[in-house]
Amino acid sequence: MKWGLTAVAAMSMIASLGPAMAGKNYGPGVTDSEIRIGQTFAYSGPASAYSVIPRAQIAYFRMVNEKGGINGRKVSLISLDDAYSPPKTFEQTRKLVEQENVSFIFSPLGTPTGMVVRKYLNDRKIPQLFVGGGATAWGDPKHFPWSMSFQPSYQAETAVYAAYVLKHKPDAKIALLYQNDDAGKDYAYGFKKGLGPDNVKKMVVSEATYEPTDPSIDSQILKLRASGADVLFMHAIPKQAAQGIRKIHEIGWKPTFFLAATSASVSMVLQPAGLEASKDIITAQYVKDPTDPQWKDDPETKDWLAFMAKYYPDGNLQDSGNVYGYVVAAATARLLEQAGDDLTRENIMKQAANMDFRIPMLLPGIKLHTTPTDYYPLKSLQLQRFNGKTWVLFGEIITP
Structure with missing residues (x-):
């Protein structure tokens, strides 16, 4: 399955790393009007239940499409099925890089699937951003400076x-x-x-x-x-x-x-x-559960519900994958906003390695934070227990 997406995003968030470089500086996959990004995901196979995540991301970029542009550029997301099979992941990733000419790999699913292409991408200095896997191996900037996961390890x-x-x-x-x-x-x-x-x-x-x-x-x-x-x-x-x-x-x-x-x-x-x-x-x-009654009047949750109703009406509101996909897409849009007109692979990775901001739908007190030597964007968690209907948070936010 191939999802070809064009999304024009208007993001008003202010860059936290200072003004963008004067002039324009582009890497592969970027023009004055477009940023091409690629993804492999399990639309089929044993992990296909996770396919709600890229569908939520597609909906997110469709939402921002109606609002203008990320610094005037559209985002073209090319999402390919790898069936949660490492050999297929390698084949599809090569296609994204060598045929589709993407700027970077965005939010691919899985540790075993991600590991099979990690060296290939790092050798070519192509960002492998926000991998959907929490293995500690993703936080190794010394040996693999172009690879980073998203969730807590x-x-x-x-x-x-x-x-x-x-x-x-x-x-x-x-x-x-x-x-x-x-x-x-x-x-x-x-x-x-x-x-x-x-x-x-x-x-x-x-x-x-x-x-x-x-x-x-x-x-x-x-x-x-x-x-x-x-x-x-x-x-x-x-x-x-x-x-x-x-x-x-x-x-x-x-x-x-x-x-x-x-x-x-x-x-x-x-x-x-x-x-x-x-x-x-x-x-x-680490993200809000929109079915939890405590978030009933929460503005971020209301915005998420409105997003789902308009852009992803067939999405299941009880599926936390839809919140996760939304959060990862929002974080990526924020990075591209911060990058300004310097959209080289080097600067995109630099932005990822210097995050210090919060994205809507993260639990209160939790934010994204990285440094050039710390590639774990999220580190804090809160315990929750299922009561037969919904998850109920308890205890304090914990940062191990």
Whole structure:
């Protein structure tokens, strides 16, 4: 599937890094009237449930299209299906760079898919911006200065869960279930790191992994339950996450259940699993949930709902992927606004490595912040628990 998009964006946000360079300085994919950006995403395959994210981004650029232009230029977003398959990602990324002549790669999905093209893009000094994956490997400006993710790192997220366990269940028996790839292993490592080596030895009683193509994870769930664990952490893409939640409910296992934020969508995961089965699951969040009653009168949430109603009316308001896509698109528009008329790949990456601003729909107290030596834009999270209808935030904003 190929999405060809032309969006003209009028952004009134003031650049935080000072005035743009005098004169015009363009890199590949940029003219006086256009900025071409490229993306690979799972419109098909085992992670296709995440395809709501680029659809929300397409809608965002359609919205700003009606308002003028990012410094007078339209944004052409070319979004190609990679089916969450690394070989396909490499093929489609080469097409974006070598045939479509994009300025940079924007918000591609996945750590295993992103890793396969990281060296290719860095060797060519092409920004790989706001990757949809939280592996700590994305924060390595020394070795890969052209690659950056967006969300909090998996290790930061699991550190929050580990801290909760140490405080509230110091005698816990912990089971870990995660995808057998770089992302899953990073999640598991982060949880253990948060516990500390001594606690890992006495608290982690069982681990299991799965492959994205596995038709079921029932056997892994049964193995973990048999360990006697009373705390479970699960990292899984939406299909397997829903399967796991449903199976845990069916067998009557009631651990303190932490679910990776990447699969916390009510519509993609919890509804298919069963809302009653999902009750009391805990996860971490950094964006507002528009279904949470506390945001009923919040101006940013009202603006998001109006955006959805006008530009993405078939989008599910309970799907957090639609908020995530909106936030990433808004951050990218802000960077392009800051870049002014210096739209070389070097300056676009420089803007990404010098962020210090807040984007609407982030939780209060959370903002984007990077430096040339810190490539983790978001670092803060807040815990939330599912009450059978919606997620309910609790505790304070935590920055591990």
